[in-house]
Amino acid sequence: MSYLYKTPRLLKWYYPDLIWDYTSEEKCIYLTFDDGPTKEHTNWILEQLEDYNAKATFFCVGNNVESCRDEFDNIIKKGHTVGNHTFNHLNGRNHSLLSYIRDIRKCGDVFKSKLFRPPHGRLSKKQSMVLTKDFQIIMWDVLSGDFDTNLSGEDCYNAVVNNVVNGSIVVFHDSIKAAPRLKVALPKILKELSDRGYTFKAIS
Template structure:
């Protein structure tokens, strides 16, 4: 009897350990929790997820570009529907396709810093993080002639250290509305991407999409559905900078420029 109890306990421990080591890689290597929660950073204005506003405005954002085919296609669609957007660009790609980034700025869109190599910030040193931000900024300046104050860390990873670094560099961390993560990088299908945005559209949303997804044009095709439908519903597509200028006062009575 005693042997059976010991054997049962041993099996239970083994099963627990096995369940841990067989956990998905994404779970085992998930980003560490930020030092403080969203409310803390949001109230201080350190990080922006969305902008409370009474106006029917929405900010489409595109990460990881530019792409030589998909980015121009997206720019053509935005122009067709008189829409503005924000492109968070990767410096190593900007260096290869500077004319596309120049076009983004020329046509009235925001260009934001998305680092130079798209690293995981929780796995690199502060010096390396600073280098990534600086090189990303330099690539934008070289392509467009001016800097950006908008910054989106890869994967939405943020910590006190990154917030402090961003402030030192004069950058505003821009993330996205939690209900507007299209996960288009997973190539879930054109309709799923479009429905995610349309069904969840709220005033002041920041939508996360990507203009560079390997071997996928689903985002481009989804925009052909999103843009006319939301425009029909009365939404105006604005840049993140324009959205930030439409914040409500704490009393929620009027809107002010910042």
């Protein structure tokens, strides 16, 4: 496997200006959903969250918001928060600072947010220094792996429930690719963590 479910401490140390988790005494978890909205899955995710009175944060791609306005409005209406995830889902490593920033601004023209998450988690030190002036850059400490077609929904469930601690930020995907695993894992994760006494909060 080419990635870890749990973010290594060294990476957190190298990028101290980015937010990897929230130290908390409270039993609360920050669920995040990247890459949406989608006509196919956003509303389903919202229903699952509602069943547990859970709030979450959706890192939306500007281009998808333009084509799924109703789903985007539902996210806001249900009391969740949204973050900028670029307009075209750009990988920061493959783009100059200028074209990367331009794409983030284009997403900002579609909807406003002070939160940003880099697609693929890829961000140069220079890009991060510029972006922290305008955004809180939200990373994660637990990866569900729902994008990985070699995993099962059960694997994703285990990755999350075995790795979260108070204040963890967990990544899922609101995408067609991740859906087969998300549909299995998310309801079970919400149930298990609720049973353990966790609440779910949006990043604001």
